[in-house]
Amino acid sequence: MSLHIVVCAGIVPDPLQTLEPIVGPKGPALKNEIMLPGVLDPWAASALYEAANLVAKNSGSKLWLVSLGPKTKLQQVMMTIAQKVSFELVAIDSPTGGFADAQSTAAVLAGAISAIPGLERDKLLLFGGWESASRGAGVTLQVVGESLGIINQFMGVDQIEMHEDGTFEVLERVEGGKHQVSVCAAPPAVLGWATGNLPEPRNNPQIGMANMRTVMPSLQNAKTAVFADCGLQYISATLPGQQRQTRVVKDMAPDAIAEELAEWIGAE
């Protein structure tokens, strides 16, 4: 069966960079955020690669990538992402900073998805990340689905398998390292992906060149997002605590290393 897959994937500051929360004139922000390189939100990137794989397996399918972020950052990130899989970009220009309210963000995304020409609801699978490296509350995708009236929602997805009769099976992560297996009668559905099973695709310059035919016009025509003021206020913002202790040892048995690590973690 042919599918219309829409992947919602935001741009986030590269999590490997030095991230430092500060309070800016408009509330919480990251120090020097404009100078930090952006990446596609890692969980949503998994969703994108799974979506591309599904499109390749189901002839007649189409893939859209809906991405919200500062236009200049979107452009920069797309030069990497566009080399990996084929998609049509729907770019939405927004100010730097990921502290926007999930409800307002979801409204903007839902509006952009509704406006995609040729998108057929009975073929629609809405993909995104289950978690996020942004500062969102982790509920945006669900709210987008709700806004679009999609009631079948799956979170922590690791696998989807399409059946010939149009049904599909979804594996969602549950506690204890197990999966919950669900069978859905038909699209539309929302799938919030965990890591999936696919590796990051190789960079393919020809795919990049092909994607540029839609990426550049989309970026040039990107509309500026208008977020509704919902009165959200942040009291404080902090990074998760981390510490690093390095010690160089030679010829230490793996069991001894594991024992020491367990002891160290237990002491924290």
Place this chain on the structure above:
Amino acid sequence: MSQIDEISGSGAPEIERQSIEADIACVGFGPAMGGFLTALNRAWIENPADPAFESKVAPGLPLQVLCYERADDIAAGVSGVVTAARGIRASFPDLNPADIPMAAPVTSERILYLLDPIGASRRPLSLRIADRVLHALNGTLGVRNHAYDLPWAPRFLHKTGGLVMSIGQFNQWVGTQIMASGMVQIWPAMPVSQPLFAENANRTGDQVVGIRLTDQGVDKLGAASPGFVAGMDVRASLTVVGDGPFGPVGQAIDKRMGMPSGRDKREWALGMKFVIELPAETTLETGTVWHTFGYPEPEIFGFLYVHPDRLASVGIFIPSWLGDPNRTVYRYLQHFIQHPALWRHLKAGTLRSWGAKSLDESGQHGEPFLVGDGYARIGEGSGSTNMLAGSGVDEAWTTGVQLAEGVIELLRKKRSFTQENLAATYEARRRASWVERNARNAINARNGFHIGFVPGLIGMALAGMTEGTFSLGAKTPRTHEQIKKRRAKTPKELKRHEAAMVAVEDGRPLHEALMSARGWPEIEFDGKLLISQQDALLMGGKVQAMPGFADHVIFRDAGLCIYCDDKTCIAMCSGQALTLGNEGIPLFEREKCVHCGGCLWNCTQTVAEGLTNIDFRAGAGGFHSAEN
């Protein structure tokens, strides 16, 4: 798909590769390519209807300009610089430094001669005498914190009116503007493996007809593995080579076309620096520039540049003419920042990032053929860096702009990109410019360092103050010959060597152990600013390497490594990506390599005339830091 018919010269079996056509193929995105693409792009934007900018390969569309960059992001550049910004300001007359993160106007410049507060520095007699005089006249001369602030700096060193910048941030700022127009595509994370040569139909010799991207889905040695993707060929009527001092495309062209008579790249330096967040109470003002010399070794020059928001770039340069094979650069940098003159400002700071890169310091001595049929060279790899002024970014940028002007002239006159036409436009502009004049003044300025440190300083001053009319004459040995063999003849040296060997048996690298044996104190890690080199690899964005690419550092003949006593490649490796393996053969870990290229010119073993045992090929990954 197309079957490659070019002269590969490798002897390897040809494989089917995808091929695309472009008008201009560009290799590497640094300041030189930024200058080229900015000027080209701007000319098109000013007059998009100009038929000169219509693509030959896609009629009806603007020029198809494709640029490929190895690093994973165009912001992942490595350099905190101070630049006179003459060429950059000419391109951006209304430049507001505040628009570029980490950029600021130069507000003050000082040159500090650093005395040795530890007593471990290897100083020649002349310097030891000078140091004693300075100490004796401390009150009169104003020696403070073991540093003598030179009351006067020669004009050729001034960066008055210039900028302190982060090259990563500058590249990002420039690249974003270039790509916004849609004419130029800059593809990161895509290394170029080699130029495509073809026989020249009109005369003897080869022409460059494009570039080949790197194969993916290969093992360490480059053999196809599951998921193999053959690197695509990009055919273009002009290939712009701006892949830096040791880029694989530049290297291959030098090998195929040869170097002009008497030219050779023999002088190098490794620049390594920390980006440090200064303490809140710092008294260092934004735009402050310090140049230092004298410590940790006399041959090691240093710098401190203060960016906005209390960030500082602090680093050193280890030159190839530092004869000692113990080029333990990371540890030297840690000793440098602890010099009292710097430490009083830095000690309460926090390390945010770290980086390193090789600099081609040969200047015009290492200038290759700037143009050939189908290609042009710009930037550092074209010999543009001026080591008298200690300046490279502005020169590189300007050579890019000059090429763009030449290309635009040829496009408008409907002339092809032959050697003659590129020479008459690009090369002629370059030869008539300040870049060339200053390069000529500088050409022999550093010869004296091959005699000794003090003659080197005298030679620089002489050349600088006479605009190159006078300089010291000295033969520059080939790079690997500049590394002196370890000598352990005197009882004192033998004792040190013995101590070092004991430390090596305990698991320490020889170069580290020798430093300790010479009297350099151990670094007391504080987990904040003084951290292990392995921890530094995890700072400010980390070092990354995408899987599926081959190793880019290759030992041509591992047997030579077994009998190499020096192993300077290991000492010089910025990322500890080279370590001592079994049987004495260095091990390379691609995941730690920062692509500084230091190993390339720190190999003492030769396999052929002018060819050392290390082959530095195209590779992916490297730094992810945007603050460098």
